[in-house]
Amino acid sequence: MELYMSLAIGVIFTVGVYLILSKSLLRIILGTSLLTHGVHLLLLTMSRLKTGAAPLLGQKADAYVDPLPQALILTSIVISFGVTSFFFVLAYKAYQRLGTDDMERLRGKDDE
């Protein structure tokens, strides 16, 4: 399972990076969303998949899965929600004011 998961993570990262390198703002934002998913799955895979029960001590299981990546991912999910929202608003505000969503045309020049 870890092998296929690693390959899937590779695909997600590839597409995510390809999208953030493109010219359209919308594609860039979707790219960051995909990258977040990739990171989450990477963290989860790192701790090995399916090695025990969910980390709820009430279950009285012999082994539990690693709770640490889960705590990290939980934080990350909420943060990335905030960041993605910010990106979205920034993108459409930039489009409203500047009339383009093409990164090549939004390029900064000297002392602007």
Next chain:
Amino acid sequence: MSLLHIVILLPFILAVFVPVLHKWSKRLHTGWFVLPAPAALFVYLLGWLPNVQEGERMTASLPWIPSLGIDFTVYVDGLGLLFALLITGIGTLVVLYSIFYLDKGKEAIGHFYVYLLLFMGAMLGVTLSDNVIVLYGFWEITSISSFLLIAFWHHREKSRYGALKSMLITVLGGLAMLGGFALVYVMAGTFSIRELVGSAADIAEHDLFIPAMLLILLGAFTKSAQFPFHIWLPDAMEAPTPVSAYLHSATMVKAGLYLVARFSPVFAGEPAWFWLIAASGIATLLYGSYRALKQTDLKAMLAFSTVSQLGLIMSLLGLGSAAAVYTGTSESLFYAKATLAGIFHLMNHAVFKGALFMVVGIVDYETGTRDIRRLGGLMSVMPVTFSAALIGALSMAGLPPFNGFLSKEMFFTAVLNIRELDVWNMAFWGAFFPVIAWIASVFTFLYSMLLLFKTFAGKKQFEKLAKKPHEAPLGMLLPPVVLASLAVVFGLFPNLLSYSLIEPAMAAIHPAMLDAGAKFHVSISFWHGWTAEIYMTIGVVAAGILLYKLYPRLSLLNRPLFTRFSLNKTYDGGIGRLDGSAKWLTDRYMTGSVRHYLIYILFFLIVSVAMTMAGSGGMRVDLSDFAPMSLYEAVIIFALVASVIAVPFARSRMMAIILTGTAGYMVTLFFVIFRAPDLALTQMIVETVSVTLFLLCFYHLPKLKKELARLRFKLSNFLIALGVGAVMTAVALSASSGRSFESISGYFLENSYKLAGGKNVVNVILVDFRGFDTMLEIVVLGIASLGIYALIKLGPDAVGTADGRPAQVLAADGRDIRSNDVILKTISKAVIFVILTFSLYLFFSGHHEPGGGFIGGLMTAAAFVLLTMAFGMKAMRDIVPVDFRKVTAAGIIAALLTGMGSFFFGEPFLSHAFGYFDLPLLGHVELATAMLFDLGVYLTVVGITMTIILAIGRDK
């Protein structure tokens, strides 16, 4: 912390209060508050004289970075005390002078005294520190305060130019010096100057000895304006005259001389040390005195004069180092006379040059010009100023009975003595020293006379002046008169200085020449009989008078010699080219395109991760222990990959968003399968709220165009992307193929219930073990939501429409995100309550079961979003009449207060407690402070989510 430390720190402490005193005293000049500090320090330091004279050394240490051998050690010996007295003594007079020179109403004197005190403290630190790293720190503060003082009138282009130039040159030297200190540490293993002097003999053969010496000398030469680094000093004259008198003549520029004197016991005896210092000093002496002749600005003349006199003292210190070759013999004393002359002249120069600078300041203040072509005949209207100028100028020219005469005679003795030196090729070169010294003395005599007579004698030409000159106020006259009197006193009674200051200072520079407990015996006498020195002086006066007569007709003396090439042009050109090439280089890679920057980052990521994994042997694939894949998982993974791959090919915005959402839900399913219930819940709600958000923003974004880009653009993007993907796959495989070290997770699983009273380990990590992270995370979320709010509400277009009516109201009422779907409305009424109840359940059970503040908060927000979608903004505002930004703030404050609560129990920030209580209705329950913290998280999440959604929904 001892009194010795207070001596250095007092000016700094006072500097902190100067701005307050400046504001508080409306009428009294701020200088009066500053004046007592140097005066008290001077008197206090005078009290040390007898002890130091008896050979006592005072020291006090304060640990600073003991692990690196860096301590704030104050060490007072003869040399340090001499400089400290010079700094505080001249400092007192300069502050007094400045009170009358700088007008309280017109000038920013609050700043002026802060800078001046900074300098004073730093200069004391340089001369009284035993640790070279501390010395370096103070050294750089003197450069910075000098920069600030030169640029005091910063509206002038020339002031800024001069300030920058002095800073660049002196800081360059300072850095070199720091490198020298580092090399010294490598050799001797200590930063303490005393210990270094002790081990001087051991390091002399070290390979780094010469490089360390060169670097330290570079620091000294730049600071003391030795040729060719002198170019900053004339431009530093843009500073107010009290500053020129204090920093750029009496004290700061002598820091380089101090450094050379201080390191003499370490390096003296080395031919390179002798040659570099003696030769650069004598060259600077000649060059400076020659350039001084050609100046028409009085201050420029004094600046070049200072350059030349610094060269004189420097060369004397170099010549004196020859004494180290003959340690233990009487010849050693013969050559050490040069050092003696150097120290004596150092003080004399501070006295007469200080007086002259102040005189020039008075002339400038009273007439409005410093140009000798427009001045003349001031003698009759400014008799006191003239008297001070007369004494100062004659002393500088080296005429009896003033102090300058004595030290110049001793200088002649030293250069005549050096001919006898028969090592280091001096048999040939030794004869040059007296010749150059004599020529430079003639020039010195000549410019002293020009300075004096062109200003005070000759034709009165007051019509060329901006204002009618008259004598300066008493307070302004007092400091130069005091200094001029000292020039007479030290001239007639030089042994006042020789016993008290020169002997102890000599002991510090030539420690090897003394047996333990012995002292130097210095006696300076006025008349030696008809010696070579006195004939040289007579020659100087005769030649000087002759040249003074010829001066107007000799273009060699009064015109610039080279106009095509100058050091200043070289400096300007160098700085210009440096600027230009830096810009050229930066423009090559700072293209303004985010894509380029991303490519740099990603490329670096690929290379560094791949190289690390290849290099450290971290890359390994061990398939044996991997879990098998079930059919469900295969289906999910296929759906995930397919939807992700389809995103770049999506033709419409809607399609792209839905595909991304699909990927999100697939990830949610993975969380379910891989036993992460908290994550699954969170991801599901976030995905739902996100899609709502995307759809709200959707109206505002342009249609998704097909990427019309060249194949090369797409291909390079794809290659970078593929690289990142491959690296990440490798990381994932390696990480899951076995551990290099034990995970810390075991601790959490073991102690979650024991220490924190919670069974949901993930939640316990968030609110308890790693509570501080969570605390900061909700702050970040709060900032993001405010950022969004500000982007929408506070943008330039949100202020109002052209006709003045507020635009936001129109937009909010004009289009609402209300649905017209009856089924949605009907179902929502019931579902909203179910969701809200469930969200509360999730929140309260979070400590033991899946849930918690994040999930509960998101769920509550989801209910509100549904309410808004179904019934519109207005209904939402009516039903839940709260400002969600305040909810966010309340949440953060609740979390913060919970964390601070632990202070009352003497525990660190965010220490939680829990206990079990029997409550009515609820029975036996556990109550934990972590719940309060989680409440803060809950409120923050509700607040930020709703702030974001409502802000976007309201936007027109």
